Amino acid sequence: MRFSGLKVLTEGLRGNKGWQAHWRDAQPKAEYDMIIIGGGGHGLSTAYYLAKNHGMTNIAVVEKGYLGGGNVGRNTTIVRANYFLPGNSEFYSHSLKLWEGLEEDLNYNVMHSQRGLINLFHSDGQRDAFARRGNAMINQGDDAILLDREGVRKKLPYLDFDNGRFPIYGGLYHPRGGTARHDAVAWGYARGASDRGVDLIQNCEVTGIDIEGGVVQGVQTSRGPIRAKKVGIVVAGRSGQVAAMAGRRLPIESHVLQAFVTEGLKPVIDHVISFGMGHFYISQSDKGGLVFGGDLDFYASYASRGNLPMKEHVMEAGMTLMPMIGKAKVLRSWGGIMDMTPDGSPIIDKMDGIDGLYIDCGWNYGGFKAVPASGWSMAHLMATDTPHEVAKGFRLDRFRTGVGIIDEEGTGSQHNLH
Amino acid sequence: MRITCPLCGERDRREFYYVGDAVALNRPDPDAGDVVWDDYVHNRDNPAGVTRDLWYHESGCASWIVVTRNTITHEVLETALASDVKEATS
Numbered sequence: 001m002r003f004s005g006l007k008v009l010t011e012g013l014r015g016n017k018g019w020q021a022h023w024r025d026a027q028p029k030a031e032y033d034m035i036i037i038g039g040g041g042h043g044l045s046t047a048y049y050l051a052k053n054h055g056m057t058n059i060a061v062v063e064k065g066y067l068g069g070g071n072v073g074r075n076t077t078i079v080r081a082n083y084f085l086p087g088n089s090e091f092y093s094h095s096l097k098l099w100e101g102l103e104e105d106l107n108y109n110v111m112h113s114q115r116g117l118i119n120l121f122h123s124d125g126q127r128d129a130f131a132r133r134g135n136a137m138i139n140q141g142d143d144a145i146l147l148d149r150e151g152v153r154k155k156l157p158y159l160d161f162d163n164g165r166f167p168i169y170g171g172l173y174h175p176r177g178g179t180a181r182h183d184a185v186a187w188g189y190a191r192g193a194s195d196r197g198v199d200l201i202q203n204c205e206v207t208g209i210d211i212e213g214g215v216v217q218g219v220q221t222s223r224g225p226i227r228a229k230k231v232g233i234v235v236a237g238r239s240g241q242v243a244a245m246a247g248r249r250l251p252i253e254s255h256v257l258q259a260f261v262t263e264g265l266k267p268v269i270d271h272v273i274s275f276g277m278g279h280f281y282i283s284q285s286d287k288g289g290l291v292f293g294g295d296l297d298f299y300a301s302y303a304s305r306g307n308l309p310m311k312e313h314v315m316e317a318g319m320t321l322m323p324m325i326g327k328a329k330v331l332r333s334w335g336g337i338m339d340m341t342p343d344g345s346p347i348i349d350k351m352d353g354i355d356g357l358y359i360d361c362g363w364n365y366g367g368f369k370a371v372p373a374s375g376w377s378m379a380h381l382m383a384t385d386t387p388h389e390v391a392k393g394f395r396l397d398r399f400r401t402g403v404g405i406i407d408e409e410g411t412g413s414q415h416n417l418h
Numbered sequence: 419m420r421i422t423c424p425l426c427g428e429r430d431r432r433e434f435y436y437v438g439d440a441v442a443l444n445r446p447d448p449d450a451g452d453v454v455w456d457d458y459v460h461n462r463d464n465p466a467g468v469t470r471d472l473w474y475h476e477s478g479c480a481s482w483i484v485v486t487r488n489t490i491t492h493e494v495l496e497t498a499l500a501s502d503v504k505e506a507t508s
């Protein structure tokens with residue numbers, strides 16, 4: 001189905017009864033060249049780029065629920081390329097470039113809004129660290145501007161600059177950073193893949209992975225077995241369970257991350273803002289809701305909801321930074337299951353020792369912005385059996401060898417520290 | 419979530435620091451090799467359901483506690499002093 005101005009007008013006059021589904025609701029065939037397990041952002045973009053970049057169309061995306069019902073529809077939609085370490089920098093830089101052409105490529109309005117991201121700092125030490133990060137971003141070819149306190153005040157006059165404990169010293173401004181409509185990203189990729197012949201199979205849970213003599217044969221699902229020459233595991237928070245079907249344990253612990261949204265307000269916050277002390281970040285959606293969040297709840301969890309301590313902490317941090325939001329009513333809060341790795345960086349690799357099995361996981365709490373480049377790189381890996389240039393650092397064996405750990409936060413490569 | 423410290427009784431989760439999977443109770447031999455150590459330090463069963471992890475009663479009696487709980491419902495099923503668990507299994 002296509003959109004046009006004329007169509008919107010005529011549908012408006014006809015009571016919006018003529019809109020059709022955006023993609024085919026496919027039934028599983030007996031066999032495919034490739035199967036992607038997981039219909040989230042990464043699974044759908046992988047399928048799309050397999051079809052578009054590599055001409056592979058005899059493929060299926062197998063999703064246990066409905067497309068986009070996982071983290072891709074639960075995140076706070078921040079898109080940025082402000083990473084610091086080699087391995088991450090070039091990957092997220094590539095992703096942001098794909099974002100910038102995504103709407104044209106998919107012919108779908110994903111509401112990508114480069115409204116600018118401002119990461120605030122609150123001490124001399126933090127200023128130095130952010131200046132260094134900004135230089136790394138510029139070296140990578142992306143944009144970063146170090147704002148002093150007055151520079152921040154011009155853009156964000158409503159912050160509490162003189163907070164006794166955490167005065168604002170300035171901010172690192174990333175003008176090309178921003179947000180996008182998360183559901184639309186899933187839908188746009190789904191339509192693009194489906195139009196190219198990819199089968200999107202919903203309500204179909206993978207329950208087993210068939211391997212014979214070290215070679216993948218296909219998958220078992222709640223709707224019967226499906227054979228395939230290659231299988232990609234792209235299931236975010238559920239990576240541990242699905243890898244176990246292939247007899248593997250992963251360097252992943254699943255944690256819950258919460259988010260919050262207020263009632264709709266008139267436009268007040270034009271940028272994406274993050275507080276440098278006490279994790280808190282916020283933006284305003286086009287519907288007017290203030291969308292905000294903070295840290296993980298910090299214990300392993302598969303509940304798509306969090307507990308009260310982190311809610312309280314996030315609200316307190318928000319009030320510390322911008323007391324003006326205190327009267328806004330919180331409408332909803334929810335949680336998503338995050339695939340946390342020890343070093344906080346992702347994995348896009350072959351599953352060593354099992355021919356035809358690939359894995360894309362470990363997106364921690366930041367995999368929405370990665371959706372285009374992850375799909376691009378995973379498709380490249382599955383089609384050519386070689387890692388894509390921008391994702392070649394995301395190796396699974398880096399934890400065992402210690403070579404190429406990508407510890408962006410500098411906390412050490414250990415669970416529960418990111 | 420409330421956690422029962424074997425020494426202090428039932429307390430708010432905020433009093434505890436989460437240290438992760440209770441694998442630390444089965445620390446491998448120093449010479450066990452990189453595969454075993456990688457498995458111990460990094461790889462996890464990561465179960466959706468009953469799990470055992472270590473919590474530190476930081477704002478309480480400072481004991482290490484093995485908490486058996488459900489990662490889907492957040493229900494705490496059992497708690498025991500890590501030292502007792504270690505003794506019972508060694």
Ligand SMILES: Cc1cc2nc3c(=O)[nH]c(=O)nc-3n(C[C@H](O)[C@H](O)[C@H](O)COP(=O)(O)OP(=O)(O)OC[C@H]3O[C@@H](n4cnc5c(N)ncnc54)[C@H](O)[C@@H]3O)c2cc1C
Pocket residue numbers: 037038039040041042043062063064065066067068069070071072073074075076077078079204205206207234235236237238242257258259293334335336337363364365366367368369370
């Ligand atoms: C509250 C919150 C805020 C966030 N904010 C941001 C942000 O601002 N910016 C950012 O970049 N990232 C953010 N993230 C992270 C981002 O959402 C995730 O990293 C990313 O969406 C994960 O990849 P995905 O979209 O493929 O995951 P998902 O959408 O979770 O896709 C995985 C899919 O696999 C399916 N699946 C699982 N098991 C099986 C099975 N056995 N068989 C078949 N299918 C299966 C699931 O049903 C699911 O649909 C946030 C996440 C949360 C929860």
Ligand SMILES: [Zn+2]
Pocket residue numbers: 423424425426427475478479480481
């Ligand atoms: Zn105690």
